[in-house]
Amino acid sequence: MAVEQQSGTSSPGRIIMLADCQSFYASVEKAEHPEYRDLPLVVAGDPERRSGIILAACPIAKSFGVTTAERLGDSLAKCPDLVIIKPRMQLYIDVSMLITRIYQSFTDLVEPYSIDEQFLDVTGSLHLYGSPEELARMIQTRIQGELGIYTRFGIAENKILAKTACDNYAKKNASGIYILPKEGLPGTLWTLPVGKMFMVGSRMTRHFNAMGLETIGKLAETPLEKLKLMMRRKFGKNSDINAELYWRIANGIDDSPVRPGTHEVAPQSVGHMMTLPHDYGRLEDIKVVLLELTELVCQRCRGKGYMGHVVSVGCMGADYDRPSGFSRQMKMMDPSNVTNQVYRAAVELLLRHWDGRPVRKVGVSLSQLSTDDEYQLSLFDPHREKTMALERATDAIKRKYGDATIVRAVSITPAGQAQHRSKKIGGHYK
Amino acid sequence: MRKKLEGNGLWESSRMMLPEHKVAINEHEAVLRRRQRVELDEQEWEHVARSVTESLQQRQQIKLRLFHPIEELTVIGIVDRVDQLKGRFMVDGEWFPIGDIEGAVIEE
Known part of the structure; x- marks a missing residue:
């Protein structure tokens, strides 16, 4: 019963986390090279060529204005003392697998979404650890201690809200942990510009803006049938599915499971x-x-x-x-x-x-x-x-x-x- | 297209995974799925021994659950011989290790 009281305040049902590693490749390299801890560091495609691109930049490098995917030459112009490291992809995969194992010691429902992002369904094991926030903190501390990597947690009742919570809030707040309850959407996610929404890139942002849907809230409040019509006018009649997809994302509707065996299809x-x-x-x-x-x-x-x-x-x-x-x-x-x-x-x-x-x-x-x-x-x-x-x-x-x-x-x-x-x-x- | 709205479609269609990473995940998953041997207690062993003997002496069909690291392995048939010395038994002309038995039922 104690369990239900603890989680009773948030919405009922599942508790999903999206755990993301900060500047993953750069963090792995910093853990491997403690001497670079306080220096701006990037992992770049081909350090011999100035045209190589930045695959990852550590937070210190980012504070100089260095961004992922820009050309190495541009980064050096902003930050001449940059430590440049060649990528070691096998190492990053190995570390990612170590992180998966740590997550798996807290729940068996772990689904890697990319090399540095993984979904965790902790609904069944949460009662062993306390509140979702306490559990996230526990995992965060363990990964920091064992691997020297800072992880951020978006927590919600489904995958889309967990991802959204992580991208828009957990990555930006001091604790690196953010719980996004569905009831709280009008005051949080819905106030953000539509370009901040998952799956919406710069081109789609322009299209939504042209339709008068500047915020995620406006998109969410447009009735689905109306949105389908609006999108059909722009993209033709095959856009119904995408319309529904965007509408569901804006409204935080997602019943997809966290599926550990998903990569075996x-x-x-x-x-x-x-x-x-x-x-x-x-x-x-x-x-x-x-x-x-x-x-x-x-x-x-x-x-x-x-x-x-x-x-x-x-x-x-x-x-x-x-x-x-x-x-x-x-x-x-x-x-x-x-x-x-x-x-x-x-x-x-x-x-x-x-x-x-x-x-x-x-x-x-x-x-x-x-x-x-x-x-x-x-x-x-x-x-x-x-x-x-x-x-x-x-x-x-x-x-x-x-x-x-x-x-x-x-x-x-x-x-x-x-x-x-x-x-x-x-x-x-x- | 429709798949994006069903099951895990949204996430399976949008993820970026290196093939080498996927291989590592699948290998790890396969290890996790490996089965552990079931330890039988004295009473359960007695039941297995009685069932095997019954099948051997009375030509009764038996269903034996055996250990296998990956699969669910069941042997159904009549026990023809039991070789205590080598720790094996024969069903329909094929030898199996006695130590692998995890359960036995005489089929009516």
Whole structure:
């Protein structure tokens, strides 16, 4: 009974938290390098190049006006004493997993939303710890102590309000903890400009402003049917779903569960894309990258036990102002995850659609996936069993010793990117 | 599009996850799901022993729950042999370790 009395003042039902790590990459680096504790520090894409971008800036760097995603050169102009650190993506993933484990020691319902944000449903375990605020403080103190990272908590009855509470209030107040009750929306969230709302970017802000919906409250109070009409006038009749989505977000309506297994869903497609270090103009060179990407895609499919039926290939030109290139797909005779088979189809697409202009970005993906426990015996490829055994062996070597330990011969030509790419995660160094 | 309004759609369609991070999460989840061995007490062992003997001597069909780190494993059939020395029993020509038994029911 004591439990109900404690949480009885806030709205009944679930208690959801969105926990966010402050300047995550920069905080991890500061914990690793205590000597930089009081210095402005950034993690930047490629410190050797002034055009590299800022991936994360610590609060001290931010106080100099340094912002995430700006060019390193611009940041240095604002703060010449900036400590610049190369990203170490694998480390950030490992630390994020450690944080997940800490959350999981308080509730089993934890859903990572990004590398530095995770949802926690503490409805069932709260009675062990006291009030939501006390629990948040407990987790916050533990993560600060064990990992040196400051976390902020938005707390509410559902995920959208928890996220909103974190972004708009917990990140800005002194305690880093904010409870947003649904009944309190008129006095809080609804007074904010519409651009502060989750999922509303600068373009949507302009559109809403033009519709006369300057605040989140105005959007929330517009009847849904009227909002649908207003949006249809601007975006056509397919905008009903988005209208409902924005309307629900503004009103704090969200019944989505906190789902721990959410990342295990079968993928729709498996694809890899790579931006090349310079323009590739020769067919042989593009084919090398195409093979490397196909190998990666097939390797991932094999690892997960999928075969794909449809191959897509995309090439993009270097000149962003005058876009060139193509993105086309074709269906293979049978589903496959054998690199050479998929590569044959990919090359066919390249030969058919490439216009000969230089290419800067190449992507390959496999879709219409099915499981690989059954496959069609092929009359035309008598070596399939042998190839599959070979791929199983190379995949095992790569899993154990890294992707660069065994590569195709073409990958050591100047056009090859496999060795380089194996050192990176998400385009940044591991 | 409609998916955004259903289930966990809003969050699954808007999140940014590195593939390597997803792999790490899924591996961790798989470890969490690993099952622990159930320790049987004396009375439960006695029940298992009686059921296995009954199946062996009277050719009764038995349903045995066995330990498996990931799956729910059930063996249904008639116990053909029990090899105390090697700690194993045979159902329909296949050997299983006696130590893995977590429960037994004689099927009517």
